[in-house]
Amino acid sequence: MSDAPLLSRIADLAREFLDTLPHRPVGARADLAALRSAFGGALPARGGEPGAVIEHLAAAAEPGLVASAGPRYFGFVIGGSLPAALAADWLAAAWDQDAGLYACGPAAAVVEEVAAGWLLDLFALPPTASVGFVTGGQMANFTGLAAGRHAVLQRAGWDVEEDGLVGAPAVNVVVGEEAHVTILTALRMLGLGSRRVVRVAADGQGRLRPEELRTALARLDGPTIVCAQVGNVNTGGFDPVGEISDIAHERAGWVHVDGAFGLWAATSPALRHLVHGVERADSWATDGHKWLNVPYDSGIAIVRDAAAHKTAMTGRASYLVQSSGAERDPQDWTPEFSRRARGFAVYAALKSLGRDGVTALVERCCRLARRMADRLAAAPGVRILNEVVLNQVLVRFESAGAGDGDAFTKAVVARVQREGTCWMAGSKWHGMDAMRISVSNWSTTEADIDRSAEAILAAARTEGGKA
Numbered sequence: 328m329s330d331a332p333l334l335s336r337i338a339d340l341a342r343e344f345l346d347t348l349p350h351r352p353v354g355a356r357a358d359l360a361a362l363r364s365a366f367g368g369a370l371p372a373r374g375g376e377p378g379a380v381i382e383h384l385a386a387a388a389e390p391g392l393v394a395s396a397g398p399r400y401f402g403f404v405i406g407g408s409l410p411a412a413l414a415a416d417w418l419a420a421a422w423d424q425d426a427g428l429y430a431c432g433p434a435a436a437v438v439e440e441v442a443a444g445w446l447l448d449l450f451a452l453p454p455t456a457s458v459g460f461v462t463g464g465q466m467a468n469f470t471g472l473a474a475g476r477h478a479v480l481q482r483a484g485w486d487v488e489e490d491g492l493v494g495a496p497a498v499n500v501v502v503g504e505e506a507h508v509t510i511l512t513a514l515r516m517l518g519l520g521s522r523r524v525v526r527v528a529a530d531g532q533g534r535l536r537p538e539e540l541r542t543a544l545a546r547l548d549g550p551t552i553v554c555a556q557v558g559n560v561n562t563g564g565f566d567p568v569g570e571i572s573d574i575a576h577e578r579a580g581w582v583h584v585d586g587a588f589g590l591w592a593a594t595s596p597a598l599r600h601l602v603h604g605v606e607r608a609d610s611w612a613t614d615g616h617k618w619l620n621v622p623y624d625s626g627i628a629i630v631r632d633a634a635a636h637k638t639a640m641t642g643r644a645s646y647l648v649q650s651s652g653a654e655r656d657p658q659d660w661t662p663e664f665s666r667r668a669r670g671f672a673v674y675a676a677l678k679s680l681g682r683d684g685v686t687a688l689v690e691r692c693c694r695l696a697r698r699m700a701d702r703l704a705a706a707p708g709v710r711i712l713n714e715v716v717l718n719q720v721l722v723r724f725e726s727a728g729a730g731d732g733d734a735f736t737k738a739v740v741a742r743v744q745r746e747g748t749c750w751m752a753g754s755k756w757h758g759m760d761a762m763r764i765s766v767s768n769w770s771t772t773e774a775d776i777d778r779s780a781e782a783i784l785a786a787a788r789t790e791g792g793k794a
């Protein structure tokens with residue numbers, strides 16, 4: 328069955344790629360046209376020999392790969408792959424288990440059950456909460472909000488799973504003005520709509536203002552869901568979730584927390600104050616593929632009321648959390664039916680780090696973000712726009728000679744991207760162009776930060792000199 332030479336060969340190819348990560352240019356080299364011509368052409372009538380297919384695939388892909396798994400990729404909020412997580416993911420592919428049902432993959436089901444317990448423990452969330460291993464933050468938000476939709480409508484005497492939304496009591500959805508786009512996408516998919524949400528003002532760091540929430544809720548009647556966020560994608564700022572939960576619960580509302588990366592602050596005694604009261608919410612979404620550094624795709628949906636979670640996600644055995652004996656069927660907690668066994672990588676990541684290692688990873692990234700901010704801020708004409716409370720840094724370049732700070736900042740970002748020492752994208756914050764830096768990778772060192780800060784400042788000097 329096995330093709331041992333092929334599997335050995337891909338181990339070599341993978342190792343060669345990983346070995347280039349510390350020094351290859353961070354951005355892709357090939358453009359769209361080159362990649363289309365490298366991969367394109369008609370589907371061959373006759374199949375190729377697997378080894379040749381893989382050699383071609385690897386060669387064609389190489390110039391189109393981004394070193395986002397490497398130590399100097401600071402774009403979006405990405406993270407790399409811990410060695411144990413990557414290795415476990417390879418095995419998951421080879422084992423090819425259907426992780427939907429215990430019966431199809433008992434080991435996959437139990438590994439998820441164990442990893443779920445570890446995650447609840449790490450985040451200090453209720454040990455009886457339920458956990459679904461989904462594809463990412465998007466589907467974790469969808470899952471938490473689906474459970475919320477179920478619960479608030481059930482309290483209003485409506486069975487949304489059986490009867491749908493046609494004729495249902497209207498559900499109010501309140502979001503902070505800085506809610507992530509995936510919250511709005513989830514609401515669209517859930518039939519709750521993105522335009523009809525009530526938006527609540529945020530403060531200068533993008534944190535939802537609880538007094539504004541109180542005012543907004545006083546004007547609303549009926550079933551209500553409130554969406555909070557821990558970890559703003561620009562500033563890293565945290566909504567005061569404890570206070571938000573207390574306010575929403577006074578009105579029997581459901582509180583969903585988008586904690587794609589920020590929830591990981593809960594794993595650090597030094598950072599835990601940022602998520603104060605987060606355990607009082609009703610559902611939580613986070614990512615494995617960002618800060619935990621497991622390969623894509625890996626997200627985690629957590630719900631306090633396991634029955635609401637299960638009823639929202641499965642057509643069978645409504646309200647019965649343990650319907651079929653002692654086994655946990657993973658599909659009861661996710662939107663999917665059949666799926667890959669993504670729990671193996673989460674399990675391996677957590678076990679290879681241990682509790683202390685998770686804390687150290689999170690704290691190290693935050694320390695490195697602070698170091699980056701300090702290095703950059705020491706140069707003239709560089710302004711840090713956010714309070715660097717976590718792993719995110721927003722930088723603006725506005726040298727006196729360079730005129731418009733927006734154009735200057737965009738030019739610096741573009742030059743850094745071309746130069747290749749490190750990579751990050753531009754962003755807009757309160758109408759201003761900014762460079763957005765996220766430190767989320769397990770392998771980033773102080774030397775990577777210093778080298779990247781130097782490359783950024785060199786780009787700023789060059790662009791400033793042109794003005």
Ligand SMILES: *Cc1c(COP(=O)(O)O)cnc(C)c1O
Pocket residue numbers: 404462463464465466507509556558559560585586587588614626
């Ligand atoms: C990344 C992110 C998401 C979406 O997560 P995916 O894993 O990309 O689907 C949602 N919310 C926040 C705050 C994020 O940073």
